[in-house]
Amino acid sequence: MKPEKTYKKLFTYATVAEPRKDVGIRVVTRIQKARIIQIRVRAGVYSFFVLGTLTGLAPAGQNLWNSATESGFLQFASLGWSDGASVLGSWKTFAFTLAESAPILETSAVLGLILVGAYSLKRSTYYFSKMSVGTETSFATA
Amino acid sequence: MNTDEDLVREIKKGDDASFHILMSRYMKHVFNFILQYVRVREEAEDVTQDAFFKAWKHINRFKDGMKFKPWLFTIARNTALDYIKKKKAVVFSEMDQTDSDGEAISTFSDTLTDEAPLPPEIFANKELGSQLDVAMNILHPDHRAVLIMHYHEDMTFEEIADTIKKPMNTIKSWHRRSLEKIRDSLVHIRP
Numbered sequence: 001m002k003p004e005k006t007y008k009k010l011f012t013y014a015t016v017a018e019p020r021k022d023v024g025i026r027v028v029t030r031i032q033k034a035r036i037i038q039i040r041v042r043a044g045v046y047s048f049f050v051l052g053t054l055t056g057l058a059p060a061g062q063n064l065w066n067s068a069t070e071s072g073f074l075q076f077a078s079l080g081w082s083d084g085a086s087v088l089g090s091w092k093t094f095a096f097t098l099a100e101s102a103p104i105l106e107t108s109a110v111l112g113l114i115l116v117g118a119y120s121l122k123r124s125t126y127y128f129s130k131m132s133v134g135t136e137t138s139f140a141t142a
Numbered sequence: 143m144n145t146d147e148d149l150v151r152e153i154k155k156g157d158d159a160s161f162h163i164l165m166s167r168y169m170k171h172v173f174n175f176i177l178q179y180v181r182v183r184e185e186a187e188d189v190t191q192d193a194f195f196k197a198w199k200h201i202n203r204f205k206d207g208m209k210f211k212p213w214l215f216t217i218a219r220n221t222a223l224d225y226i227k228k229k230k231a232v233v234f235s236e237m238d239q240t241d242s243d244g245e246a247i248s249t250f251s252d253t254l255t256d257e258a259p260l261p262p263e264i265f266a267n268k269e270l271g272s273q274l275d276v277a278m279n280i281l282h283p284d285h286r287a288v289l290i291m292h293y294h295e296d297m298t299f300e301e302i303a304d305t306i307k308k309p310m311n312t313i314k315s316w317h318r319r320s321l322e323k324i325r326d327s328l329v330h331i332r333p
Contacts, residue, residue, distance in 0.1 A: 003259040007321055010260060011293035013271040014278070019173040023187050024165055027194045031158065034199070 039130050046124035053117030060110045067103035076101055146210035153201050161201075165194050168211075171295060172218045178286035179222035181279075193221040212297065212305045219287065219305060226283075264328055277327035285320040288313055 068074045076098050080087050087094045144152075144163070152160035173190045180186040197217050204213055264270065278286055284306060291297040291305065299317070303310040 006260040006262075008293055009265065010270075010274065010324075011289070014274050014294070015271060016170070016294070017174055017177055017183065018170060019187050019190055023173070023191055024169055026191050027165060027198075028162065030191070030195050031161070031198055034195075
């Protein structure tokens with residue numbers, strides 16, 4: 001018999017131990033606990049972002065309003081309603097003036113906050129709903 | 143039946159049931175592997191639990207193209223070594239460079255000669271199983287692990303080298319010298 005085969009045969013005599021069945025159960029329990037902590041942390045983080053964006057929206061909105069007023073954007077924009085015919089006649093000039101006076105940075109800030117706030121609200125709602133349902137079901141289908 | 147890699151893909155999507163299947167598939171194998179390092183059964187069970195938890199926690203580090211068994215056994219080995227270090231505060235860098243007898247590892251000459259076969263009368267010994275366990279006990283944990291991975295888990299030397307993070311020649315050297323020690327031990331104690 002080739003040496004490799006004799007040693008292969010030898011190791012069939014080696015003791016093969018069985019772990020207790022509760023080792024697997026302990027792993028599953030530990031994973032479920034880790035999942036619960038993960039969900040709570042994520043719910044907390046996204047809630048923090050929601051609060052943060054809500055807190056930031058008021059000053060950002062005020063800032064946007066102030067910039068739009070100071071730059072004259074609001075006055076120019078209102079011309080479109082009050083004197084539509086003149087605006088149509090010189091629409092290129094009107095468009096350039098509007099673009100120049102538009103508070104781009106402030107608008108981006110407000111839109112960004114709304115997007116982040118909406119996404120955070122969606123995720124925090126998802127994770128809070130998972131907290132109430134629980135995570136025990138995921139192993140049950142095995 | 144789903145392959146290990148298919149199940150890992152599902153686990154990454156959040157399917158814990160697939161992890162449960164993988165865990166059931168490898169529980170006994172990982173436990174026996176860890177037992178080569180942690181020789182107390184109850185402690186080996188604790189380390190096995192830690193190893194599987196770590197595998198779940200770091201599942202996103204398993205990339206496409208990798209083989210699951212060597213990856214899992216690497217985690218198991220690292221978990222076992224961490225446990226031993228905590229328990230005994232052994233400086234493991236010493237173990238890496240020499241074998242359990244303190245001899246420097248020769249990676250070239252040791253790989254040249256083939257292993258001598260076992261005398262066939264050894265298999266007539268009714269106490270062979272327990273004598274083999276005694277013979278294994280004198281080996282370095284990594285050397286035991288190499289034998290278990292090669293003969294029980296049917297892993298190639300390349301996979302074993304990848305698991306233990308040593309050059310293949312070192313693994314082959316450990317393998318050959320461990321078999322020599324076991325053969326000598328069994329030949330001396332047989333009736």
